[in-house]
Amino acid sequence: MNTPVYDFVNKYKTGGSVRLHMPGHKGMGGLGCEKLDITEIAGADELYDAEGIIAEAEDNTSKLYGSGRTLWSAEGSSQCIRAMLYLAVYGIKNTSGERPVILAARNVHKAFLYGCALLDIHAEWIYPAISSGSICGSPVTADDVAVAIDRLDSMPAAVYITSPDYLGAMADIKGISEACHQRGVMLIVDNAHGAYLNFLPESLHPLSLGADVCSDSAHKTLPVLTGGAYLHISDSAPAGLQERAKQAMAIFGSTSPSYLIMQSLDLCNRYISDGYRERLEKFIEKLDSLRNRLQSYGWQLYPSDPLRLTVSSDAISGHELAERLRRDYNIEAEYADSRFAVLMLTIENQADLGCIDEAFKLIGQDLQGRPALEQGRPLPYPVCPVRMSIREAILSDYEEVSPRKALGRICAAPAVACPPAIPIAVSGEEITALASDWFISCGINKVLVVKQG
Numbered sequence: 001m002n003t004p005v006y007d008f009v010n011k012y013k014t015g016g017s018v019r020l021h022m023p024g025h026k027g028m029g030g031l032g033c034e035k036l037d038i039t040e041i042a043g044a045d046e047l048y049d050a051e052g053i054i055a056e057a058e059d060n061t062s063k064l065y066g067s068g069r070t071l072w073s074a075e076g077s078s079q080c081i082r083a084m085l086y087l088a089v090y091g092i093k094n095t096s097g098e099r100p101v102i103l104a105a106r107n108v109h110k111a112f113l114y115g116c117a118l119l120d121i122h123a124e125w126i127y128p129a130i131s132s133g134s135i136c137g138s139p140v141t142a143d144d145v146a147v148a149i150d151r152l153d154s155m156p157a158a159v160y161i162t163s164p165d166y167l168g169a170m171a172d173i174k175g176i177s178e179a180c181h182q183r184g185v186m187l188i189v190d191n192a193h194g195a196y197l198n199f200l201p202e203s204l205h206p207l208s209l210g211a212d213v214c215s216d217s218a219h220k221t222l223p224v225l226t227g228g229a230y231l232h233i234s235d236s237a238p239a240g241l242q243e244r245a246k247q248a249m250a251i252f253g254s255t256s257p258s259y260l261i262m263q264s265l266d267l268c269n270r271y272i273s274d275g276y277r278e279r280l281e282k283f284i285e286k287l288d289s290l291r292n293r294l295q296s297y298g299w300q301l302y303p304s305d306p307l308r309l310t311v312s313s314d315a316i317s318g319h320e321l322a323e324r325l326r327r328d329y330n331i332e333a334e335y336a337d338s339r340f341a342v343l344m345l346t347i348e349n350q351a352d353l354g355c356i357d358e359a360f361k362l363i364g365q366d367l368q369g370r371p372a373l374e375q376g377r378p379l380p381y382p383v384c385p386v387r388m389s390i391r392e393a394i395l396s397d398y399e400e401v402s403p404r405k406a407l408g409r410i411c412a413a414p415a416v417a418c419p420p421a422i423p424i425a426v427s428g429e430e431i432t433a434l435a436s437d438w439f440i441s442c443g444i445n446k447v448l449v450v451k452q453g
């Protein structure tokens with residue numbers, strides 16, 4: 001597959017032009033990549049009005065994913081999420097003064113809340129029948145979605161699902177998309193953790209399973225620089241979305257998107273088209289055997305997407321496990337909480353499988369005979385009463401208080417640790433005793449609440 005953006009910049013790099021344009025480093029500096037960091041010079045195209053090399057490369061990505069249209073983001077899925085919300089609500093005539101409603105599984109990333117604040121959207125939450133016991137998981141089913149849509153007085157602008165979630169749990173996107181489409185509702189998926197899912201022997205990518213629009217953080221699971229992401233619009237998405245999508249991205253993006261990130265996205269097209277499917281399949285086989293070995297050493301493996309190891313044990317907390325991996329084996333996990341340590345792998349970790357195996361074997365041996373930890377019963381998801389709109393709360397004056405003092409107060413900005421950046425209480429909700437317990441159990445000691453008086 002061709003790489004027009006990468007080729008253009010490399011030609012410019014060696015052409016010896018006098019750089020009387022931005023950026024100010026003029027191609028020099030200590031990072032070593034400055035020569036490749038350009039701006040919208042002649043021939044370089046323009047991300048938000050792409051007609052040349054960027055349009056061609058985005059089209060290549062679209063072909064790889066079989067989408068109706070794919071747009072690049074140099075500002076992560078966070079930008080795509082805001083754009084997807086815009087695509088769900090633009091054109092809705094707000095004659096009754098009511099906010100457009102998006103029906104969402106509760107484990108949204110905080111970018112969703114910021115998007116709701118900017119666009120003055122009301123989020124109705126879908127809660128799973130059974131709590132996952134983790135703030136990361138909100139395992140809603142197709143039935144939960146159907147019931148939630150049917151319960152509303154009017155149609156929501158969209159249903160919004162996060163899948164895979166931070167622990168790697170995957171929602172039944174096929175069933176959920178059918179439930180949505182039977183009711184004439186569009187399905188949006190935050191697939192930040194699943195850009196690679198399209199290249200499995202049987203695609204598990206949300207677009208293949210019926211989502212209308214989805215965002216992928218290419219940088220999370222593909223060899224792309226941090227910030228590189230895709231907004232995909234399905235061929236069968238509601239009319240007008242493909243045409244509006246660039247405008248939607250432009251509203252929330254910088255007018256100076258990084259050409260380094262765009263070159264990286266461009267090179268990733270070639271990487272994917274050049275035998276990635278086969279390499280991925282082989283790597284996943286190896287990872288599956290590693291999973292089996294870890295289980296044989298006594299570790300529990302949470303069901304997750306294929307490129308993730310979500311590991312726990314009754315004898316050690318996720319935090320301690322991640323700490324021991326770091327301290328004793330120089331292994332840095334993506335995320336840990338009281339139960340799980342989450343390891344995110346890609347094909348680039350091929351050479352690391354042996355040391356992961358060794359580390360878990362030795363830690364497992366060391367834990368033998370250690371009594372099981374006192375694991376309190378998992379807290380149910382905190383369902384808090386709504387006292388003001390997300391927008392009002394996020395734009396309000398706030399103060400910082402401890403989780404206990406936050407009791408009964410209205411959440412202003414989402415208090416979350418990043419990762420996983422999933423709000424425990426949503427802006428505008430009254431903080432209940434359960435939410436306060438959640439803050440404490442997640443190690444959050446400062447909560448932003450709306451100032452009184």
Ligand SMILES: Cc1ncc(COP(=O)(O)O)c(C=O)c1O
Pocket residue numbers: 075076077078079109111162165166190192193217227229419420421
């Ligand atoms: C589920 C989820 N959605 C969205 C995002 C935002 O993605 P990005 O960092 O690409 O902006 C993240 C980031 O971790 C995430 O975990």
